[in-house]
Amino acid sequence: MxxxxxxxxxxxxITTAYTLAKRGLDVTVYEKHRYAxxxxxxxxxxxxxxxxxxxxxNWQTIIKGMKWMMHSDAPLLVNPKPSWHKLSWFAEFIAAIPQYEKNTTETARLAIAARDHLFQWAQDEGIDFDLKKQGILHIYRDKAGFDHASNVSKLLAAGGLERRPVTPEEMKSIEPTLAGTYYGGFYxxxxxxxxxxxxxxxLADAIQRRGVKTNxxxxxxxxxxxxxxxxVTSFDGKEQTRETYDGVVICAGVGSRALAA
Ligand SMILES: Cc1cc2nc3c(=O)[nH]c(=O)nc-3n(C[C@H](O)[C@H](O)[C@H](O)COP(=O)(O)OP(=O)(O)OC[C@H]3O[C@@H](n4cnc5c(N)ncnc54)[C@H](O)[C@@H]3O)c2cc1C
Structure with missing residues (x-):
């Protein structure tokens, strides 16, 4: 095996380990914290x-990002200190702008498939994760935002996702606590x-039941x-061990780039 x-x-x-174990592979997870x-x-x-x-x-994101750099309470802040990694990342970001439409449609397709898997696995393994199937409402205060969302809806629809425009009155009936004035929304x-x-x-409990070793x-x-x-060389706080595998999948979040390098 x-x-x-x-x-x-x-x-x-954890989802990677779960699917590999279901395919009959002998899987070991390494996690530096005491839990998943x-x-x-x-x-x-x-x-x-x-x-x-x-x-x-898209260019709007770049303009928005530059404006946000002037606000300390921005929802997303770019540290202007340059590094080779940051510059190459921005170059790749800009190079992908021509694929904005195609990639949005493909991402919608992928998201729908991912969502189906997550629901199925939760059901198969009896996982209670406070799932609420009540839809998601996007709200817009002006026509420009609503019109942009309307174009996005067409790209999402091409990927198989249905979302419908709603009036401010419908928005308040979907979400009665909504206050203020809006141009419209998408539900x-x-x-x-x-x-x-x-x-x-x-799912981490489920992989253990399926024989995955969790280090x-x-x-x-x-x-x-x-x-x-x-x-794979690892350290558990006391000793260093080195194990041999047939393959490695790196899912280390922000640590992934350094490990993969
Ligand atoms: C503020 C915020 C809001 C978000 N909201 C949403 C949302 O509403 N919906 C949504 O779908 N997504 C959302 N996301 C994104 C989503 O949460 C992340 O994409 C996802 O949690 C990333 O999971 P991961 O497993 O890739 O990374 P992580 O959860 O970070 O897992 C990486 C793991 O690798 C371990 N690790 C790293 N280096 C090593 C090492 N050397 N040895 C051993 N272990 C190591 C770390 O300890 C960590 O546990 C949000 C993200 C943020 C930041």
Whole structure:
């Protein structure tokens, strides 16, 4: 049986380990924390939202990002200090702008498929993650925002996602606590919300039941590979171990780039 190491116990690593184990592979997860889902997958916006599949690669994002750099309370802040990685990342970001439409449609398709898998796995493994299937409502204060969303809806529809325009009155009946004045909105009935930490931990229990070895508290310090094998060196706070595998999947979040390099 092929032995695969998965580095990282966030939602990406745990779902990867789950699908590999179901395919009959011998899987080991390395996670530096004592439990799964203790970094980005600890808490997020809670959205299972195919309606947010619009990719960010367009000039408006860049203009918005530059304006936000003047506001300390911006929702997203770019540190202007240059580095080779940051410059090459921005170059790749700009180079992908011509694929904005195609990539948005493909991302919607991928999001719908991912959502179906997550629902199915939660049901198969009996995971309660506070799933609420009540749809997601996007709200717009002006015509320009609403018109842009209307164009995005066409791209999402090409990927198989239905979301419908709603008037301010309909918005208030969908979400009675909504206050203020709006131009209009878009409602995606098939979207939902849930707790990423509960989901990932529930699936982490499921992989253990399926025989996956979970090396919690193990920090991977070195990776190497040749054409047929891979070696994982890890440290558990007391001793360093080196194991041999047939393959490695790196799901280490912000740590992935350094490990993959
Ligand atoms: C503020 C915010 C809101 C968000 N809202 C949403 C939302 O509403 N809906 C949505 O779908 N997505 C949302 N996201 C994105 C989503 O939460 C992340 O994409 C997802 O959690 C990333 O999971 P991951 O497994 O890739 O990374 P992580 O959860 O960060 O997992 C990586 C793991 O690798 C481990 N690791 C790293 N290096 C090593 C090493 N050397 N050795 C061993 N282990 C290591 C880390 O400890 C960590 O547990 C949001 C993100 C943020 C930041």
């Amino acid at each position: 092929k032995r695969i190491a998965v580095i990282g116990g966030g939602i990406t690593g 889902a203790m970094e980005t997958s600890f808490a997020n916006g809670g959205q299972l939202s195919a309606s947010n599949a619009e990719v960010w690669n 995606t009935e098939s979207d939902s919300t849930g707790d990423i930490h509960k989901f990932t931990n529930g 919690y508290g193990h920090t991977v310090t070195e990776l190497s590979a040749d054409a047929s094998s891979a070696w």
